[in-house]
Amino acid sequence: MAKVKVFTNILKANDSIAQKNRDIFNKNKVYTINLMSSPGSGKTSLLERTIDSLKNELKIAVIEGDLQTTNDAERIEKYNIPVTQINTDGACHLDANMVDGVLGNYNFKETDLFVIENVGNLVCPAGFDLGEDDRVVMVSIPEGDDKPIKYPVMFRKASVVLINKIDLLAYTNFNMDKVKKDALNINPNLEIFEISCQTGEGLDNWFDWLREQVRKKRDEK
């Protein structure tokens, strides 16, 4: 009982800081996504592809979440955009307070799209609002087609599911229809894109969707 109470208090505290973050993003009309997946689904590769294709039309900034190392931030830094690595020192997800702690590193007046890459974990990040506009969940073909039904919490509050590594589809017994059906059963509002960050296939649809969200955010009253 005591445990549950502590966790509820943690979540309440998190929500109030997340709202503070959200106010900052909204005031500056920065469209923000919280990008989540298992380790190795391809979050950082997606970011590299996205920045490379959109950096001349959108001002992009990034938070990289990880247990340790600055590997991912170094990959993003090469594109010459603002990036901060948050090392959670073993913690399994980012929380709103960690994000709040680094927002001073950014000039949000000069930002259209803010991407928060969460720690690689298909369970824990789902419980923690960071202040984002949308949650994007990535799964990849080699992980198998049972991820939505086995990890439903992650899909319930997401806006988008990216199914990555479709270049490996031919070498697996992945059932694309099943994954889509299971994901939409959990959350009928999901946008689903099939992509390959290796070959680039399908990424244009994702870029178009992002452009549209940034435009909508900019036009908000």
Added chain:
Amino acid sequence: MAKVKVFTNILKANDSIAQKNRDIFNKNKVYTINLMSSPGSGKTSLLERTIDSLKNELKIAVIEGDLQTTNDAERIEKYNIPVTQINTDGACHLDANMVDGVLGNYNFKETDLFVIENVGNLVCPAGFDLGEDDRVVMVSIPEGDDKPIKYPVMFRKASVVLINKIDLLAYTNFNMDKVKKDALNINPNLEIFEISCQTGEGLDNWFDWLREQVRKKRDEK
């Protein structure tokens, strides 16, 4: 500060129940592994292969951990061995208490090898002793070769790393030497096996290692 204290108490309580579980396994000379990986690395496929190959020489029993669904337990049940599904109802790892709660389902006098398949998560399960003899961590080729350095806690207390899906090696830029070097830097005592649960390649080495551990356990005074 309060949070840290609660977590320390939780871990202490866990360790004392884990020891109780361990006493039961030891008394009955049951060799027990705690199998951990990201979602979709291939834990259940490994189990299917292992049971199929060893069921005539070893008496095997299984715990399946998952957030929800009984999918994995159903896959194992087909082999006609004792299996219990623990659904954590959203919790990100098994703990010793959950395992303790189902041990009554098994006849350990009639068990040589007990496999506990943990929740798919490369972070949280690392903190929780279940009473196992050895921890086995699985990574798979498509997840990329940066898993040991990015998720080191999981590798620190493991005895074995299984590198699965080597049938997909040719379609990726996975650097096998790097992964092994990074893993052994974290933990020089690791046994590392390259395997494919799809083609069966490399599994004989894993089976031999398991046979040897079961034999050692049986011969313990």
